Amino acid sequence: MVNPFDLKTAILAKHAQHVVLIHFPIALFLAAVAFDFIAVWVRRRGLADAAYYNLLGAAISTIPVLVTGTLAWQFQLEGQKLKGILLLHLVLACVSTAMIWLVWWVHFRARRRTVYLPSYRLAVEFLAAGLVALTGHLGGFLSGVNLPG
Numbered sequence: 001m002v003n004p005f006d007l008k009t010a011i012l013a014k015h016a017q018h019v020v021l022i023h024f025p026i027a028l029f030l031a032a033v034a035f036d037f038i039a040v041w042v043r044r045r046g047l048a049d050a051a052y053y054n055l056l057g058a059a060i061s062t063i064p065v066l067v068t069g070t071l072a073w074q075f076q077l078e079g080q081k082l083k084g085i086l087l088l089h090l091v092l093a094c095v096s097t098a099m100i101w102l103v104w105w106v107h108f109r110a111r112r113r114t115v116y117l118p119s120y121r122l123a124v125e126f127l128a129a130g131l132v133a134l135t136g137h138l139g140g141f142l143s144g145v146n147l148p149g
Helices: 007-012 016-021 023-042 045-077 084-113 121-143
Strands: none
Touching: 016 023, 016 045, 023 045, 023 084, 023 121, 045 084, 084 121
16 A cells, blocks of 8 residues: 655656646636636725736646646656547647636736726636636546546
8 A cells, every 4th residue: 555645656656746736727717717706796906916816826837737737648648649538638728728828818918008807808717717627527537536436
């Protein structure tokens, strides 16, 4: 039986880093969308600022997640051609990452030019949140978390 407190096993596992790191951009992005929606609802600038900084953290944290996901593919499957759920997960991960960066860019651009954020951003944020959720759902199937029993 493997010791759960063995740091060498945890750090050097072929896919463990991706499985651990992926939770950061997901949580930060979904929290940012929630903060932004609430900021519009109650008209509070502080919540909009919290949304911006959560988006920034989510966008930055997608970089190591993409790197570790690619490394997991190379280590686990030895670079085999992807197909099925794994291919769909990779494509959606790339699209989700682009959407997270796009939402951050919209907020960044608005902060530099005006005080007001464009109203279309909420639709883009909800679309991106759906893509992130779908990508995470497929990742759960790949990791075995979402399997029956």
